[in-house]
Amino acid sequence: MITKPIHTRLMYLALFIAALLLPLYVPDDYIFQIVIMSVLYAIATSAMNLIIGFTGQASLAHGAFFGIGAYGVAILTKAGISFWVALPVSALIAALVGVLVGIPALRTRGHYFAIVTLCFGVIMWILAGNWIELTGGHNGIFGIPQPTPVRLPWLGEIEFFSQTAQYYLALGFLLLTLFGLHRLIFSVFGLTFMAIRNNEPLADAVGINTFTTKLIAFVSANFIAALAGGLYASMIGAVSPSAASHMLTFNFLIFVILGGIATLSGAVIGAFAIPIIMEFLQFLGDYRMLFFGALLVVVIIFFPQGLVGGLRRLNQRIAVWRQNKVSE
Amino acid sequence: MLKLNQVHTAIGGLQIIQNVSLEIGKGEFVALLGSNGAGKTTLFRTIAGVLKPHAGSVTFEGVPIDRLPVHKIVERGLVLCPQGRQLFPELSVQKNLLLGAYPIRGEKKRIQKNLDRVYALFPILRERINQKAGTFSGGEQQMLAIGRALMSEPKMLLLDEPSVGLAPLIVKLIADVISNINQEMDTTVFLSEQNANMALNITQRGYVLESGRCVLDGDCQHLKTDEKVRKAYIGA
Amino acid sequence: MLSVKSLTKQFGGLTAVRDVSFDIRPGEVFAVIGPNGAGKSTLFNMMTGTLKPTWGKVFIGEDEISGRRPYQIVARGVARIFQTTSLFDQLRVIDNMMIAYKWRTGLGFWNTLLHTPGWKKYQAEAFMNAMETLAFVGLAEKSEQLIPTLSQEEQKRLAIGIALVSKPKIVLLDEPTGGLIQEETDRITRLIEKIREQGITVCLIEHKMQMIMGLANRIAVLNYGEKIAEGTPDEIKNNQAVIEAYLGGEIHA
Amino acid sequence: MELFLQQVFNGIMFGSTYAIVALGLTLVMGILNIPNFAHGHLYMLGGYITFFFIGTLGLGFWPSLVLTLIVLGLLGVLMERIVYRPLTDQPHINAFIAAIGALIFLESLALVVWGPQGLRIPNPYPQNFELLGITIGLQRLLVIIGAITLIFGLHVFMKHTILGTTIEAVAQNREGAMLNGINVNRVSAVTFAISSATAAVAASFLSPIFMLSPSMGAILGMKAFIIVILGGMGSIPGAILGGYILGVIEALGGGYISAAYKDVFAFGALIIILTVKPTGIFGKKEA
Amino acid sequence: WAAEAVIGFTGPLSGPGAGYGRDNLNGLKMAADDINKAGGITVKGKKYTLKIESYDDMIDPTAAVNNARRLRSRSGARVIYNPVFNTIAPLMQINEQRGSDFLLMAYSSTPKIEAIKNDTTVSIPPPFTAYVQAFSDIAWEKGWRKAAMVVTLGAYGDEWREAFKHYWTKKGGEIVADKPANYYTDTDFSAQLSAALAANPEFLLIGGPSEPTGLVIEQARNLGFKGGFMLVDQAKMDYIADVVFKGDLSTMKDVIGIVRVLNLPSQVIADFTKRYEETYKVHVTFEAALNYSSLFAVAKAMEAAGTVSDPKAIKAAISKVLPQSGDTVPTPYQGILFQKLLVEGSVGVIADGKYQKNYQYIWWAKDENAFNKIKEKMVTSPNVEIRWMPVEGYLQQ
Ligand SMILES: Nc1ncnc2c1ncn2[C@@H]1O[C@H](COP(=O)(O)OP(=O)(O)OP(=O)(O)O)[C@@H](O)[C@H]1O
Ligand SMILES: Nc1ncnc2c1ncn2[C@@H]1O[C@H](COP(=O)(O)OP(=O)(O)OP(=O)(O)O)[C@@H](O)[C@H]1O
Numbered sequence A: 001m002i003t004k005p006i007h008t009r010l011m012y013l014a015l016f017i018a019a020l021l022l023p024l025y026v027p028d029d030y031i032f033q034i035v036i037m038s039v040l041y042a043i044a045t046s047a048m049n050l051i052i053g054f055t056g057q058a059s060l061a062h063g064a065f066f067g068i069g070a071y072g073v074a075i076l077t078k079a080g081i082s083f084w085v086a087l088p089v090s091a092l093i094a095a096l097v098g099v100l101v102g103i104p105a106l107r108t109r110g111h112y113f114a115i116v117t118l119c120f121g122v123i124m125w126i127l128a129g130n131w132i133e134l135t136g137g138h139n140g141i142f143g144i145p146q147p148t149p150v151r152l153p154w155l156g157e158i159e160f161f162s163q164t165a166q167y168y169l170a171l172g173f174l175l176l177t178l179f180g181l182h183r184l185i186f187s188v189f190g191l192t193f194m195a196i197r198n199n200e201p202l203a204d205a206v207g208i209n210t211f212t213t214k215l216i217a218f219v220s221a222n223f224i225a226a227l228a229g230g231l232y233a234s235m236i237g238a239v240s241p242s243a244a245s246h247m248l249t250f251n252f253l254i255f256v257i258l259g260g261i262a263t264l265s266g267a268v269i270g271a272f273a274i275p276i277i278m279e280f281l282q283f284l285g286d287y288r289m290l291f292f293g294a295l296l297v298v299v300i301i302f303f304p305q306g307l308v309g310g311l312r313r314l315n316q317r318i319a320v321w322r323q324n325k326v327s328e
Numbered sequence B: 001m002l003k004l005n006q007v008h009t010a011i012g013g014l015q016i017i018q019n020v021s022l023e024i025g026k027g028e029f030v031a032l033l034g035s036n037g038a039g040k041t042t043l044f045r046t047i048a049g050v051l052k053p054h055a056g057s058v059t060f061e062g063v064p065i066d067r068l069p070v071h072k073i074v075e076r077g078l079v080l081c082p083q084g085r086q087l088f089p090e091l092s093v094q095k096n097l098l099l100g101a102y103p104i105r106g107e108k109k110r111i112q113k114n115l116d117r118v119y120a121l122f123p124i125l126r127e128r129i130n131q132k133a134g135t136f137s138g139g140e141q142q143m144l145a146i147g148r149a150l151m152s153e154p155k156m157l158l159l160d161e162p163s164v165g166l167a168p169l170i171v172k173l174i175a176d177v178i179s180n181i182n183q184e185m186d187t188t189v190f191l192s193e194q195n196a197n198m199a200l201n202i203t204q205r206g207y208v209l210e211s212g213r214c215v216l217d218g219d220c221q222h223l224k225t226d227e228k229v230r231k232a233y234i235g236a
Numbered sequence C: 001m002l003s004v005k006s007l008t009k010q011f012g013g014l015t016a017v018r019d020v021s022f023d024i025r026p027g028e029v030f031a032v033i034g035p036n037g038a039g040k041s042t043l044f045n046m047m048t049g050t051l052k053p054t055w056g057k058v059f060i061g062e063d064e065i066s067g068r069r070p071y072q073i074v075a076r077g078v079a080r081i082f083q084t085t086s087l088f089d090q091l092r093v094i095d096n097m098m099i100a101y102k103w104r105t106g107l108g109f110w111n112t113l114l115h116t117p118g119w120k121k122y123q124a125e126a127f128m129n130a131m132e133t134l135a136f137v138g139l140a141e142k143s144e145q146l147i148p149t150l151s152q153e154e155q156k157r158l159a160i161g162i163a164l165v166s167k168p169k170i171v172l173l174d175e176p177t178g179g180l181i182q183e184e185t186d187r188i189t190r191l192i193e194k195i196r197e198q199g200i201t202v203c204l205i206e207h208k209m210q211m212i213m214g215l216a217n218r219i220a221v222l223n224y225g226e227k228i229a230e231g232t233p234d235e236i237k238n239n240q241a242v243i244e245a246y247l248g249g250e251i252h253a
Numbered sequence D: 001m002e003l004f005l006q007q008v009f010n011g012i013m014f015g016s017t018y019a020i021v022a023l024g025l026t027l028v029m030g031i032l033n034i035p036n037f038a039h040g041h042l043y044m045l046g047g048y049i050t051f052f053f054i055g056t057l058g059l060g061f062w063p064s065l066v067l068t069l070i071v072l073g074l075l076g077v078l079m080e081r082i083v084y085r086p087l088t089d090q091p092h093i094n095a096f097i098a099a100i101g102a103l104i105f106l107e108s109l110a111l112v113v114w115g116p117q118g119l120r121i122p123n124p125y126p127q128n129f130e131l132l133g134i135t136i137g138l139q140r141l142l143v144i145i146g147a148i149t150l151i152f153g154l155h156v157f158m159k160h161t162i163l164g165t166t167i168e169a170v171a172q173n174r175e176g177a178m179l180n181g182i183n184v185n186r187v188s189a190v191t192f193a194i195s196s197a198t199a200a201v202a203a204s205f206l207s208p209i210f211m212l213s214p215s216m217g218a219i220l221g222m223k224a225f226i227i228v229i230l231g232g233m234g235s236i237p238g239a240i241l242g243g244y245i246l247g248v249i250e251a252l253g254g255g256y257i258s259a260a261y262k263d264v265f266a267f268g269a270l271i272i273i274l275t276v277k278p279t280g281i282f283g284k285k286e287a
Numbered sequence E: 001w002a003a004e005a006v007i008g009f010t011g012p013l014s015g016p017g018a019g020y021g022r023d024n025l026n027g028l029k030m031a032a033d034d035i036n037k038a039g040g041i042t043v044k045g046k047k048y049t050l051k052i053e054s055y056d057d058m059i060d061p062t063a064a065v066n067n068a069r070r071l072r073s074r075s076g077a078r079v080i081y082n083p084v085f086n087t088i089a090p091l092m093q094i095n096e097q098r099g100s101d102f103l104l105m106a107y108s109s110t111p112k113i114e115a116i117k118n119d120t121t122v123s124i125p126p127p128f129t130a131y132v133q134a135f136s137d138i139a140w141e142k143g144w145r146k147a148a149m150v151v152t153l154g155a156y157g158d159e160w161r162e163a164f165k166h167y168w169t170k171k172g173g174e175i176v177a178d179k180p181a182n183y184y185t186d187t188d189f190s191a192q193l194s195a196a197l198a199a200n201p202e203f204l205l206i207g208g209p210s211e212p213t214g215l216v217i218e219q220a221r222n223l224g225f226k227g228g229f230m231l232v233d234q235a236k237m238d239y240i241a242d243v244v245f246k247g248d249l250s251t252m253k254d255v256i257g258i259v260r261v262l263n264l265p266s267q268v269i270a271d272f273t274k275r276y277e278e279t280y281k282v283h284v285t286f287e288a289a290l291n292y293s294s295l296f297a298v299a300k301a302m303e304a305a306g307t308v309s310d311p312k313a314i315k316a317a318i319s320k321v322l323p324q325s326g327d328t329v330p331t332p333y334q335g336i337l338f339q340k341l342l343v344e345g346s347v348g349v350i351a352d353g354k355y356q357k358n359y360q361y362i363w364w365a366k367d368e369n370a371f372n373k374i375k376e377k378m379v380t381s382p383n384v385e386i387r388w389m390p391v392e393g394y395l396q397q
């Protein structure tokens, strides 16, 4: 519907090629590790953006669904099931849980929805720590196997032990996620998400089944979050309750908001920028979190639309400046 | 008393009020006409200090007020009775009125006097002293809003569309009360309305606002016979 | 067409609507008037599923619609506009229209995600209908604009357009000219007449007597939640109860 | 039976803390519409400031309590001014992010200044007595009495003083209040001051029984947040009732069933309540 | 001018585990300082000084992996310390990767670490199961039979409770109540304590981090409890006695727990404690002492292996430099078993408000004979009794 001008398309193409070639340029394992994790976070954050940014429902259970994916893959692969089966199955389980939680939770609105989902998130986190038979308790599950090698035409057998392979695996899922989200969001169907965010009573009155639509957004977001969680589990090789905690939710939330809410690129930018900034601040030692806390406040005050919003504003300024120059 | 000199106001980067100048003398009763979205509310909010003009000046009794915070302007005796009434829905009628007397808080006698005066204007409010404002019907809420604005004995009252959405019967009642406030209480009144019929019948003078600009002004008799005004605001 | 049977709504202790019944005939303009707080909007809300009636039923033809959810009622051909102009003001004009047309299409989750062959067809169909209706309400040129750039009258027109785009049998308009000046009111009145000419039934709430008396085929009057009169404009004008409760002996405002 | 009474007593003491902390939060959330997720961290800081006066400066319990109250009140004003006022017109979620920033900052501050080890304040009233077969610590009783006094005082303040009424007025209609000559910014500052001061009182009363640690505010803050929503945003009776309900559920759940799952019971109950009554116990009906 | 060998550390330096993380780190820092002051290490004729580089991971696996990667690729650390199982497990996933391998020095007393086979991991403390058995034996000798548990929640606490329940009931003891509490987030334990005390236990098994454990003791006494306490090994008896109760043992009265560091039978302990507390302004802990000793072992192993950069070689050389002698380190290691450093479990006892004789348990000796051989080499002292106590799972030698 909204067709992009050619130069934006070119920019996306350039970004895509850069992403493909990235392993050639990473200077060391450390940077690579951060990049891989950011790609995973970008998947989860984009999903969160769908429910929070586009549909306007502040789900604070996102970390829990990430956790369901992570634990699902951990438990299933340890039971000998192939990663390629375990991943979709775990995501489907998360989607199912999403339906069960969403049906009562979506009866509430605004702050109340946020709190109901937050409570659900905390409960899942507690369960992860205490349902020892299933989750290994606070120790979690360790020694999770890497994705089983796959045989591809031309490329031969691909193993997922190396960072490069892990990176492409994660990148593939990120691109798939963005592709799917792009299709959903820039369509009449996607407009209904925004309609609900914008004016729910009116959406109701023009014949949108708002409840089902919200449920679809919620469940899709949870499904994708679980995919990210599943990838995370097999790449890190161990899961513990921190992979299902509300702190993770808050991290995602920070990524979404500081990146730029309700924009596809914002979620991705946030998921890369914040972890990188965090790592960059390591030199502050004990004062790192002190500084980071203050930085969060400052950024949200001066960039209420996030980094993407800030960039847009800058773009506008430049455009205005150019125009003035031409008219001179 | 009130003087606007080439006022410009923008909301969110959008120019809404453009180059408006006007002057209202003490004791006058003036109308501000304009269609929906013409900028009447924005102009009133600018005068009351809720919005700050980005160019031009507003003076009240010779003092520039365009940089003052709202509560300081209220203390000077310029009170806006806002569109949409802006009541405190969970508070009782009595408390709403007492909050109206906030600028003169502490002066018990004066407050009591003003309270009696408001109850005399709107007897229905006295009957419902303890009812929550939010449970009132539209007309009653409008009465309460006007009553509350009177509680601090303003020298000048800005009334933003008091008749909007009211039944014909109530519109008439409100119109009577406003005339009364102007004539008997000696309060300067600036009344914004898109119900031109009503406004031009009770006021002395009027300004017409279109897309944020003042396009016409004059006394009511003159405005009523103006061809354009008749067509746009009064109807055949 | 649409009939209301003994509708009653209570909010806590307050009975906002009490035992109201009427029938709207196909093709007419049916007006509901009454003092503020008489329960007009509440009545509309019950007719469109936004509120559940405490008592009573609403039928469209033979089909009972009370108790159904708003989207189900819309699908049965009942569209509405709200009292305070209600639009998707973060989106463009055309987007507003497409959203309102969506339920008539198969533009669901899977079709959209998979871009099935039907998807393209529906998308084109939705766009065509949206543009057609925009032309009908006189906003064809503004399709790409953002809502805040529209004038009040245009916003009201768009609200009506949103109600019309999905081709309803009946539209319920809650104060479609609220806050408009005479000139604009006249234009909206003409639009409503045009809607009637299309064979769409109109049910209308207004305070502007001049307009109502000229436009409505029949009028129902509410006062304190009860229907105190129903009839043609001439009957209503001369009804003593209505004059006392509402008109105050004067018929223009 | 004795055990039951003992648990109820524990629950009430906890509920008292929850009630005060949630009360302070509901003022800020209901009135200024600020989701101050860092409220629990103000409580934590209150504990450390009390420690500073008692432990470091060697002042008595009561003077320290009053001083803490003042310091935290000022800090509240500062926080409103620096962190939240610039965000007045932004979406709530932005203020929520700012709150997360603020809490990270406060927690790190305590860590840098006082270190990670738990700190103790000597208990001014270590005496115990027995009543109905249960052991009651004097300081614990003091917590309950202090909470009730505070709740009562706050009620009188809100309902029967003009300043209190202005706070309610700002809550219900910010612009309307402005147009009545109320200095809305000052009211916001005062509200924030009261809110943080109540958190400080809770911390001062409790810190002699408990232990201070930089992360002690996190969970409490979250619970206060949840209680405020459970009670119905901005509802004072809701916050008090919610606080006591949570306190007693936790004490009984933790004592009788399982400490690991006590929050599951508490939060689970909350989910159920909210799905049955989607705007909280005392929440206003949606329009 | 000497080259630097970087020793990495990633662990909780903020958040609830911060105190624990810092105790670990401080021990390492002090060891590095001492080693450097004594001239550093000499590897194949080349002089090296040790440099500790530390990063905070807040017990987040992702952060821990990032930190380790950073330490390995940016700082060239080939030895990385980490003190929490939740982060140790993912580090074991990457520490054998070609080109980015490092020796993982894991401070965690759970036997789960040994369950993961990893050629470049060394675990530092004794298994907590050794303490479970030792404490139980002493309690049994004291005539205690009825136990109630109010132990910290969390992985470690869960395992401790499980192990204690298993061992104590096997011995014939009784567990009358099990009411765990969250020592990291709770500040009031009266709900759990009231419930536990209602079952009339003779002693309470309690513990988590030291400060809240002190609080639990105080609250239990306030609720009228007169019996004894057994402290899980995370809670430090001396910290509670010296810091929480300011040296007054009357509230604690009867306690079995991990030994007071100052009471360890070591020649350097007094000096170590004094310098440690002066430098870091915190109470000395067992973690600090063990990490200190372990870094000495690693340093020596580097010299012996003739490399500072080959984790496998360094690990292999560790066995050659043990046992350590009691006049260099506070807690001398006796050897290494696969990937576990061997140090005795040291138990301290307070009875009637006074410190009693200490016990040292050799938990890895297969038989009496092996035990005696180890005992010969150990530092002894009159108020220490050295005992043999084989622990399940460690009898392979
Ligand atoms: N907060 C806002 N953001 C953006 N535009 C605004 C805002 N408030 C008002 N406007 C725009 O400013 C213009 C003037 O609005 P204003 O409310 O002043 O008109 P009015 O004459 O009072 O109309 P009414 O009859 O509806 O009261 C309108 O086009 C409106 O859309
Ligand atoms: N959700 C609600 N809860 C409680 N009372 C309500 C609610 N909605 C409406 N009311 C009350 O019901 C009565 C009827 O309101 P309604 O909005 O239907 O009036 P109306 O006839 O549309 O008036 P107007 O002409 O001012 O729009 C009023 O007294 C109103 O206060």
Ligand SMILES: [Mg+2]
Pocket (backbone or CB within 6 Å): B037, B040, B041, B042, B083, B160, B161
């Ligand atoms: Mg207006």
Ligand SMILES: [Mg+2]
Pocket (backbone or CB within 6 Å): C040, C041, C042, C083, C174
């Ligand atoms: Mg209405």
